Amino acid sequence: MIFDYAAAAHRAGIAGDKLDRLVAIMRAEFPDDEMMAELHILRAVLAVERGEASLEHILRQEVAG
Numbered sequence: 001m002i003f004d005y006a007a008a009a010h011r012a013g014i015a016g017d018k019l020d021r022l023v024a025i026m027r028a029e030f031p032d033d034e035m036m037a038e039l040h041i042l043r044a045v046l047a048v049e050r051g052e053a054s055l056e057h058i059l060r061q062e063v064a065g
Contacts (some may be wrong), residue, residue, distance in 0.1 A: 002035050005042040012049035019045075028041055 009019045028038040034051055047053040 001038065001048060003038045003042040004025060005038060005045050008042060008045045012045055014045060014055055016058070018055055022055070025059070 005023075006019070014022075022044060023037075025045075026037040026040045027034075044053070044055075044058050048055050048058070052064065
């Protein structure tokens with residue numbers, strides 16, 4: 001793991017199953033670049049932690065995107 005997004009997700013109260021969905025989406029978007037996938041996971045988690053976005057909104061946008 002390059003970025004500790006799991007600790008940030010724990011702080012933000014993001015359930016494991018939802019984090020797993022976010023991770024799968026980002027890894028699918030960046031299949032050949034683990035660092036970019038993890039960076040985008042971390043950015044999404046931090047946005048949730050700061051109250052700038054809801055995880056449900058992020059997951060909906062990613063699926064629709």
